[in-house]
Amino acid sequence: MSEYADVESKMNKVIENLKSTLDSVRAGRANPAVLSKIQVEYYGTPTPLQQVATISVPDARTLLIQPWDNSILKSIQKAILASDLGINPQNDGRSLRLIFPQLTEERRMELTKQVKKYGEESKVVIRNVRRDAIDKFKKQQKASEITEDDYKQTEKDMQKMTDDFIKKIDGIVDDKNKELMEL
Secondary structure, three states, X not given: OHHHHHHHHHHHHHHHHHXXXXXXXXXXXXXXXXXXXXXXXXXXXXXXXXXXXXXXXXXXXXXXXXXXXXXXXXXXXXXXHHOOOOOOOEEOOOOEEEEOOOOOHHXXXXXXXXXXXXXXXXXXXXXXXXXXXXXXXXXHHHOOOOOHHHHHHHHHHHHHHHHHHHHHHHHHHHHHHHXXXXX
């Protein structure tokens, strides 16, 4: 059935979205993904930072941002300061350095709560996808397009798929929390 593939595709998108959201959560290490949501004003147009600069990781706690056009260095610095990163970029006239401080225990705990919240939100979306699919099958059954037995089997299959995806979400959240708690 193509409905199964459709439901699985929607659930996979939820997983991908969760992964990209968690990539932007700042652990104690420098990770270029934390800059993925930052937009820079470039010739009057908000442009993703990755499209106007090279981002490298010279060491575990530093990100180096080298714009292709030095005239936008100040715009990049402004965009980083306006973001929720909480890091003050160091400007040497040609590039920006972001030095990530060691996370405090309190900050780690806040971040693990935030990660758990993202995980719970993803689980809700997965359950909504399941509910929508089951409603669709229920309508088909009422319209005599599928049998009662087919409907019951589909319901079991949808529940199993949902359980599998929720286990994936739990695994992703646990991995991120382990990463956050590493010193």
